[in-house]
Amino acid sequence: LHINGTEGAGRKIPDTFFGAFFEEINHAGAGGLWAELVRNRGFEEGGSSVPSNIFPWTMVGDDSTIKISTDRSSCFDRNKVALRMDVLCDGPKSCPSDGVGISNPGFWGMNIEKAHKYKVVLFAKASGAVDLQVSFVGSDNTELASNSIGSFGDNVTEWTRMETVLEAKATNHNASLQITTSKKGVLWLDQVSAMPVDTFKGHGFRKDLAQRVADLKPKFFRFPGGCYVEGGYMRNAFRWKDSVGAWEERPGHFGDVWGYWTDDGFGYFEGLQFSEDIGALPIWVFNDGLSLTDEVDTSMIGPFIQEALDGLEFAKGSAKSKWGSLRASMGHPDPFDLRIVAIGNEECAMSKYRGNYLKFYDAIKQAYPDIQIISNCDASQKPLDHPADFYDFHIYTNANDMFSKHTKFDDAPRYGPKAFVSEYAVWQSDAGNGTLLAAVAEAAFLIGLEKNSDIVHMVSYAPLFVNKNDRRWTPDAIVFDSHQSYGTPSYWIQHIFSSSSGATLLDSSLESSSDKIVASAIEYRNPSEKKKYLRIKVVNFDSDPQKFRFCMDLKVKSYGATKTVITGPNVKEENSFSEPNRIVPQHTSLQNPTSDMTLILPPYSFSSFDLLI
Numbered sequence: 069l070h071i072n073g074t075e076g077a078g079r080k081i082p083d084t085f086f087g088a089f090f091e092e093i094n095h096a097g098a099g100g101l102w103a104e105l106v107r108n109r110g111f112e113e114g115g116s117s118v119p120s121n122i123f124p125w126t127m128v129g130d131d132s133t134i135k136i137s138t139d140r141s142s143c144f145d146r147n148k149v150a151l152r153m154d155v156l157c158d159g160p161k162s163c164p165s166d167g168v169g170i171s172n173p174g175f176w177g178m179n180i181e182k183a184h185k186y187k188v189v190l191f192a193k194a195s196g197a198v199d200l201q202v203s204f205v206g207s208d209n210t211e212l213a214s215n216s217i218g219s220f221g222d223n224v225t226e227w228t229r230m231e232t233v234l235e236a237k238a239t240n241h242n243a244s245l246q247i248t249t250s251k252k253g254v255l256w257l258d259q260v261s262a263m264p265v266d267t268f269k270g271h272g273f274r275k276d277l278a279q280r281v282a283d284l285k286p287k288f289f290r291f292p293g294g295c296y297v298e299g300g301y302m303r304n305a306f307r308w309k310d311s312v313g314a315w316e317e318r319p320g321h322f323g324d325v326w327g328y329w330t331d332d333g334f335g336y337f338e339g340l341q342f343s344e345d346i347g348a349l350p351i352w353v354f355n356d357g358l359s360l361t362d363e364v365d366t367s368m369i370g371p372f373i374q375e376a377l378d379g380l381e382f383a384k385g386s387a388k389s390k391w392g393s394l395r396a397s398m399g400h401p402d403p404f405d406l407r408i409v410a411i412g413n414e415e416c417a418m419s420k421y422r423g424n425y426l427k428f429y430d431a432i433k434q435a436y437p438d439i440q441i442i443s444n445c446d447a448s449q450k451p452l453d454h455p456a457d458f459y460d461f462h463i464y465t466n467a468n469d470m471f472s473k474h475t476k477f478d479d480a481p482r483y484g485p486k487a488f489v490s491e492y493a494v495w496q497s498d499a500g501n502g503t504l505l506a507a508v509a510e511a512a513f514l515i516g517l518e519k520n521s522d523i524v525h526m527v528s529y530a531p532l533f534v535n536k537n538d539r540r541w542t543p544d545a546i547v548f549d550s551h552q553s554y555g556t557p558s559y560w561i562q563h564i565f566s567s568s569s570g571a572t573l574l575d576s577s578l579e580s581s582s583d584k585i586v587a588s589a590i591e592y593r594n595p596s597e598k599k600k601y602l603r604i605k606v607v608n609f610d611s612d613p614q615k616f617r618f619c620m621d622l623k624v625k626s627y628g629a630t631k632t633v634i635t636g637p638n639v640k641e642e643n644s645f646s647e648p649n650r651i652v653p654q655h656t657s658l659q660n661p662t663s664d665m666t667l668i669l670p671p672y673s674f675s676s677f678d679l680l681i
């Protein structure tokens with residue numbers, strides 16, 4: 069690799085180059101990034117008819133001591149289903165010693181940790197002098213924490229909000245929340261929440277998962293989907309207005325594309341807030357009247373356009389505006405820095421897309437001329453027939469094809485909208501649940517994007533998260549369960565590429581007899597050290613080791629150089645909970661660095677050489 073270090077020969081890579089794409093898929097949010105421990109907190113998951121399935125809640129007690137049912141007596145208008153408990157036993161003589169009631173296992177077990185505090189909030193109404201106890205119980209039935217949360221007098225009461233903070237005296241990763249009583253009467257419950265007190269930036273995000281995303285230093289955060297935004301049918305599409313305001317008033321909805329209910333704790337506001345918390349620009353994808361199956365005719369798209377404009381006002385309007393004031397009431401009086409939106413996701417081939425798109429485009433540009441708009445029609449081969457600031461490009465393919473796509477944008481038009489590669493991943497048999505082979509091929513693709521960053525302005529991997537208990541899509545970058553997580557090899561490749569955002573791509577040329585090598589060079593500053601580095605990145609997609617020489621007319625310091633390699637004994641190697649660090653970057657120091665060096669690249673590997681300049 070010949071590197072031309074001449075001043076001015078390089079080109080700046082956009083500051084927003086590397087980002088993250090969050091979709092509510094695989095329980096990424098509900099049972100993932102959103103730290104809510106209770107699943108189906110409003111008893112709405114079984115649908116709005118009653119009696120309703122209250123999965124995964126179960127009864128504590130038996131038919132002789134308690135009767136559980138649902139009715140539509142909730143005090144919340146948008147989620148009317150409430151749980152009714154008819155307590156038949158009375159006092160220690162007829163009730164079991166732990167009382168009777170209901171239990172919630174959360175999302176495949178709640179993670180309760182010793183000395184950590186958890187806030188439990190619920191809404192209750194009673195007829196009879198019932199008192200209520202809330203407890204966390206371990207999978208071995210040990211009590212981890214317990215408090216009285218409230219009691220009622222003899223009269224029928226109105227709905228009452230009750231709250232307590234529990235401190236755990238032991239750890240269990242597979243615990244449940246129990247709500248029990250030992251007094252005869254009728255009790256209604258709704259909107260039961262249990263959240264760790266300690267969350268990422270205090271905003272309700274699960275700390276370890278939020279940190280994994282933050283560690284990627286994403287410069288943008290695209291959310292909340294993906295097909296999730298579209299819905300399999302319009303009736304199940306993501307509608308932002310149902311996902312904001314007080315959590316207990318949100319109706320929740322069935323995300324039919326990925327096949328599960330979400331209480332919408334991680335809603336539109338939380339996506340904007342999380343973006344801000346990790347220093348990323350939010351990129352909001354909204355529904356444009358198209359689902360995977362049905363389409364709203366362009367002649368009737370007006371209400372959807374108003375919904376998008378209201379969403380922009382929610383994010384960007386003053387705290388005095390109608391929707392901005394709702395944002396302010398949620399704790400964020402200042403506008404969010406929303407500058408880019410996507411009109412739908414993957415609908416370019418649908419008959420109403422262009423018509424609907426143009427109506428959205430015109431209305432948004434008129435109300436918010438500075439907002440940049442993403443079309444989901446691919447313009448990498450031929451120009452778009454409609455205006456846009458970016459075009460969206462998605463690619464899921466096998467490893468060889470992904471590797472070969474490092475040249476994908478070499479011949480793409482240099483005029484018109486910029487490319488946003490918002491979803492890329494090697495998938496299916498080459499990828500398993502996240503292999504070395506997939507990651508190495510993706511690294512080559514990313515080097516190609518970096519080289520074409522005059523037109524490719526943003527890139528993000530997909531999907532970001534998977535709860536290992538509910539894999540709806542594989543592979544994913546971050547795998548987690550109730551209490552632990554790890555990055556797949558693809559995650560670690562992203563980790564390395566995060567330094568590309570805002571770096572300078574140096575002019576370089578590769579001379580090689582092999583078409584299995586891809587390389588580039590960038591110049592970047594490490595913000596924590598304030599030092600300037602040259603970073604050479606190389607992929608060897610060959611099954612044999614390769615000799616690699618780089619040379620340049622740049623002076624390098626004779627100290628402080630490092631080598632980072634991602635490789636493994638077998639291309640199908642993956643990380644796992646038992647071996648989370650099997651395939652991770654290996655850092656070593658690069659001895660006697662000079663501006664002309666020859667090194668060995670292991671088979672199927674990604675290497676990066678960092679030299680101080």
Ligand code: AHR
Pocket residue numbers: 091093293294295296413414462491530531541
């Ligand atoms: O990333 C998973 C899915 O892949 C997204 O929902 C969709 O945009 C794409 O088809």
